[in-house]
Amino acid sequence: MLVMSHIGYTLGITSQVQKVIPNKPINQLTVAVMSLLPDIVDRMLFVFVLPFAESGRLFAHTILFGVIICIALTTISRHWWIYGLAPILHVILDTPMESPLSWMKRASWPIFGADLQILGVDFKAKSLDIPDQITTRITDLTNAYFEASWWYLSLELGGILILIFFFLTRSRSCSQEKP
Ligand SMILES: [Zn+2]
Numbered sequence: 317m318l319v320m321s322h323i324g325y326t327l328g329i330t331s332q333v334q335k336v337i338p339n340k341p342i343n344q345l346t347v348a349v350m351s352l353l354p355d356i357v358d359r360m361l362f363v364f365v366l367p368f369a370e371s372g373r374l375f376a377h378t379i380l381f382g383v384i385i386c387i388a389l390t391t392i393s394r395h396w397w398i399y400g401l402a403p404i405l406h407v408i409l410d411t412p413m414e415s416p417l418s419w420m421k422r423a424s425w426p427i428f429g430a431d432l433q434i435l436g437v438d439f440k441a442k443s444l445d446i447p448d449q450i451t452t453r454i455t456d457l458t459n460a461y462f463e464a465s466w467w468y469l470s471l472e473l474g475g476i477l478i479l480i481f482f483f484l485t486r487s488r489s490c491s492q493e494k495p
Pocket of ligand 1: 354355373377406410
C-alpha cells in the first residue's frame with residue numbers, strides 16, 4: 317500500500333479499536349509514523365544496508381517484527397500497545413500488493429523456515445557497488461510510487477477520505493467540548 321492509505325486505514329482502525337478497548341487518548345502523529353515503520357525500516361535496509369536484498373519488503377514486513385515492537389512498547393508503557401498494533405496492521409494492509417502465497421510466506425516468516433530467501437535476501441545475488449546500489453534502488457522505489465495502478469490509487473484515495481473524515485469529526489468534537 318501507499319503512504320496515505322497506510323496512515324488513513326491505520327488511524328481509522330486504531331481509533332475504532334480504542335472505542336472497544338478503552339485506552340489513553342492516542343497521539344495521531346505517533347500512529348502515523350508507526351503505520352509506516354515497516355516501510356521506513358525495510359526501505360532503509362534495501363537502499364543503504366543490504367546489497368543482496370531483492371525488494372523493499374524485508375524483516376520489518378513480518379508479523380514477528382510487529383509482535384516484537386508491540387511487546388517492546390508495552391514493556392515501556394502498557395498504554396502503548398495500540399502503537400505496536402500499527403506495524404502489524406501495516407503488514408496486513410500490504411496484502412493486496414503481492415500474491416497471497418508470497419505475502420503469507422513473508423508475513424509468517426520464520427514459521428515455514430528461517431531461510432532469508434523467503435524475505436527476498438539472496439546472498440548469491442550479484443551486488444552493485446554502493447553508489448550504484450543507492451541510486452538504482454531510490455529510482456526503483458520512486459518509480460514504483462509513480463507507476464502505481466488504478467487499484468492502488470483507489471486504495472490511496474480511500475485512505476485520504478478516511479483521514480479527511482477522521483479530522484473533520486475530531487475537530488467537530490473538539491469544538492463541542494469548548495464552553
Ligand atoms: Zn509496506
